[in-house]
Amino acid sequence: MPPASETVPAAAPCPGGTGVLAGRTVARVGYGAMQLERLHDDRAAAIALLRHAIDLGVDHVDTAEFYGNGFVNDVIREALRPEDDVLIVSKVGAVSDPGGPFPLRVAQRPEELRAGVEANLATLGVEQIPVVNLRRMDAGMTIPFPDDQAVDLDDQLAELTALRDAGKIGAIGLSSVSPDVLRRALPAGVVCVQNPYSLVARDDEDLLELCAAEQIAWVPYFPLGGALPGMAKVTDEPAVLAAADRLGCTPAQVGLAWLLHHSPQTLLIPGTATTGHLEANLAAGSIILDDETLTALDAIPPRPSTAPLH
Template sequence: MGTEEQGLGGDLRLGGRSVARVGFGMGSLGRTEDSAASRDRGVSVLRQAFDDGVRIFDTAHFYGAGHANSLLAEAFAGNRDEVVVATKAGARATPEGPAPMTAAQHPDELRASVEDNLATLASDYVDIVYLRRMDFRPGLVVEEDQMVNLEDQLAELIALREEGKVRGIGLSHVRKEQVEAALPAGIVAVQNIYNLLDRRDEGLLELCRDHDAAWIPYFPLGGGGSFFGLPRVVDDPVVIEIAHAMGVTPQQVGMAWLLEHSPNTAVISGTSNPDHLRENLSAGRISLDAEAMRRLDTRHVAGD
């Protein structure tokens, strides 16, 4: 076992481009305070990620009610076309509520969400918009007045794509049958909960691979706090043992397993700390040998 100079996990096709398979998630930066010093640190981390080869930046307008997007806008004002910005529609921020977001599933709300993203990103297009459904737990489940047909939602996103405001359509928090129904719309990526210890969507991953759609899981290391309560990959004893033997961190092992497990997978991990950024990106250069993969492949808890 060891590390290889293979870039950030190799490349995959996303948004019509070939990009490194290790990306940057904006959730952490979206939660930082919006002060001058904090903004400078956030923009610096984003530019460092770009300089180190990251091209996928995963965001949402409801991350800090536009704060995460505004950091991206500042960081890449001069080279917007060099990055793939993936955002989400289907929810809106509720900064004063018990949860940071609430459902906004109707077609007009999806359009409004895209427009909000364009405004805070200071861009006339987004590379990918994930339709974030809320049909099942864990996470928020919509009330009856927010139950909307998938077909109506896709029709609105297709219209936005035809207008040039959206370049690619993705799906998030969806079931396999929903992805199958949506494939004719040209789905480029899917985001569901998936990690070493939670593989309930293995069949969906395989469907995406068979149809050249990127698989970009959220909570790639489990966790998610009390709201989601997922097993934490970094606490798994086999992960810890392998990490110790390799001289790397459990987080790096968990991310490296995802990249090794399927070639259509990209790993998104965010931080506001430059040192943590380097640690995350180094996961894309870790090579797990056959014995390590065999041991890790037996570790799934959910989806047995």
């Protein structure tokens, strides 16, 4: 017990309550670190933003070595402390390509996946990455790739399983996959799935149901839509605007709150480069949607995307 004169700081609440990721209890609202790249010219601000997220209860951070060509992982390495006990989720399947036609280049071959894990270990400065997602090209927004990058799933999972057996990664997740791909991967012990999904883009409802049945964490990216030109935005929907006005919150918070209410399997990783948006995203985990509001939001039809698919 500390002396009576000392004050023990209260533990930060878990934003959104708790869920399970890779066998660990985590806050249902984490932090997607990709947007930290926007602070490339202000490293101190990037570190401070991530520290603020941890202080507010974030205990899982989603990243990739190819975010900012290693910059984001460098920030995470510098910002996090062992006592923070933050679960880091990274991904492989692409690499930075600053001089190419796209900022990323697909890297799906087993040897490239291994190199991606090693690069993440180096930039994060860790001996093991708790979760590594295999970013496939089966669903969602992808970039063009040559035929030799159409790699069989079994070959990829064999490589990731070997890396897990060697202790370099703790668990395997999947990203941008179909239900059939997830079913094929189940014997490898998949702990999470990341696909584009939001109130206005619910094509993967069957995949979410499969995750729920298998007790796999569902971690949607593009949770508010609108990430690319031609993608519908959750915050443009009249029912979302009406709910925000009635609840005294922002339309973005309504969209995030709906995801949490829609399925207890959902964990969120909203990203931002500003303190105000960070605090608003985490506060969305405390918003209660009544039955009338949920009914109105559930009635919003899916909005087809006109963004180019490759």
